[in-house]
Amino acid sequence: MKPYLMQLSKTMAYALRHQPAQFGLTLDEEGWVLVDDLVAALRRHRHDWQGVGPEDFAQVIAQSDKKRYEMRDGKIRAYYGHSTPQKVAQEVSAPPVILFHGTTPRAARIIHVEGLKPMRRQYVHLSADLETARQVALRRTPRPIILRVSALEAYQEGIKFYLGNDSVWLSEPVPPRFITEGHDETG
Numbered sequence: 001m002k003p004y005l006m007q008l009s010k011t012m013a014y015a016l017r018h019q020p021a022q023f024g025l026t027l028d029e030e031g032w033v034l035v036d037d038l039v040a041a042l043r044r045h046r047h048d049w050q051g052v053g054p055e056d057f058a059q060v061i062a063q064s065d066k067k068r069y070e071m072r073d074g075k076i077r078a079y080y081g082h083s084t085p086q087k088v089a090q091e092v093s094a095p096p097v098i099l100f101h102g103t104t105p106r107a108a109r110i111i112h113v114e115g116l117k118p119m120r121r122q123y124v125h126l127s128a129d130l131e132t133a134r135q136v137a138l139r140r141t142p143r144p145i146i147l148r149v150s151a152l153e154a155y156q157e158g159i160k161f162y163l164g165n166d167s168v169w170l171s172e173p174v175p176p177r178f179i180t181e182g183h184d185e186t187g
Contacts, residue, residue: 001063008042008052009060012069015041016078027084031077038076067165080164082122090123090162090170095151099126099169101179102137108145112181116149116174123162123170126151132167147179154178 001009015023015038016031023041025033035054042052057076061069070077080090101116101124116124126149127133137144154174155161162170 001060005056005060005063008049008056009064009068011042011045012038012057012060013078013081015045016069016076017081018083020084027077031082032075033077035071035074035076066167080123080125080162080168080170083120084122092160093163095126095155095161095163095169095171096128097150097152099128099149099151100130100133101126101147101149102133102135102144103147104137104141105143105145108147111147111179112176115176116147116171116179118173123172124174125164126169126171128167128169147181149174150178150180 015025016027016033020027020033023038023045025037025041027033035057038057039053042049054071057069057071061067061071068078068081070079101111103111116126118124125136127136130146133146134144137146151161151169151171154171159174159178160172164170
């Protein structure tokens with residue numbers, strides 16, 4: 001992805017996931033805003049973005065290796081990762097039997113005692129496969145720990161799960177009884 005589009009994607013994330021009010025935006029209950037409102041907000045935000053438009057958002061969506069955004073019917077939203085006080089509504093979905101969570105060795109010790117919590121986000125983020133979980137953890141540590149979450153069992157016991165995209169699942173807090181001992185992915 002070109003540097004311009006990478007910067008645009010980061011700013012879109014900030015506006016659509018973390019600080020919409022700072023951009024003069026109000027997310028609806030499903031996290032949508034009008035494309036025209038986001039265009040106007042970004043043009044106000046940076047003088048050199050006077051030419052930004054919906055086609056730039058479409059390029060960000062098409063060229064991203066992760067499905068972070070959705071644009072349709074004149075609206076745009078981030079699929080997941082929101083940290084706004086207003087919880088974005090998600091559709092409950094039955095998860096696969098096992099999901100994964102990549103983390104640091106220190107955090108893994110805490111998770112085994114306290115479970116998985118959303119921390120500064122609205123939901124716990126889980127990965128559909130080991131490699132995605134490993135990549136997530138490698139952003140924080142050179143020695144990732146990958147935890148296995150008995151997602152379907154947790155769902156059957158009342159914990160809600162939501163499909164974020166092809167590789168990311170979201171959930172309510174997950175108690176430690178559904179988390180099996182992780183392993184060090186470097187060796």
